[in-house]
């Protein structure tokens with residue numbers, strides 16, 4: 001199994017090792033029938049069904065995996081007239097795609113996803129993109145995410161049927177960022193305008209690029225809330241074009257031109273070095289005073 005927390009119902013219907021190819025696209029489908037992900041999994045388990053997909057996402061958010069991501073599923077059939085022009089025609093599409101079915105009881109795939117199904121689908125897609133370096137955007141010749149309709153507009157124009165594409169791409173842009181809709185995060189922060197959170201415990205705000213960093217830093221638990229803790233100062237400006245903000249567990253610098261430091265691989269926001277003058281300051285007060293002094297020297 002490639003994804004945590006899935007139900008493994010292996011199917012015999014697959015191309016071992018993708019005949020040497022690797023996945024570049026994710027293709028979404030609707031089941032046009034069936035009521036649970038398990039039910040679909042058992043159908044794909046039958047050799048005589050001659051079909052399979054890597055994943056099936058149920059209306060209750062259950063994810064069933066039927067084919068390993070290293071193998072090609074039997075989900076897509078071939079390309080038909082009017083397919084998106086960038087699909088390679090010299091390779092079986094199943095060997096370069098990862099397929100996700102969504103349980104839709106209506107035989108015309110007209111069901112909207114349930115909330116649980118949408119959340120499970122979005123997270124699964126994010127993780128697959130991360131595992132295989134698949135671009136987190138609408139598919140084009142370099143990879144990405146699309147529906148079955150893109151390959152087979154003749155027979156599968158209604159596959160997957162309604163899907164919240166805009167919400168998906170917004171979600172992927174935000175990645176694993178924490179948000180105020182999570183009760184634990186909302187316990188500590190409230191909305192204070194566009195791209196700005198106010199700490200409920202001390203009134204200090206985090207915003208812009210540092211907020212974006214805070215919402216994703218750490219990559220698990222509650223990201224910045226877990227690894228940086230609460231803000232201890234507002235933004236301070238040691239040099240023009242830079243900002244630093246002290247948190248309970250670290251000091252964050254916004255420094256797109258890398259005037260203060262340039263940690264390997266860093267973008268415009270990074271953690272300050274512990275031995276920098278700012279890093280050594282033991283308390284928020286010392287930190288602010290030091291910053292003020294340093295900024296006046298320039």
Ligand SMILES: [Zn+2]
Pocket residue numbers: 028029030075148156159160
């Ligand atoms: Zn399909």
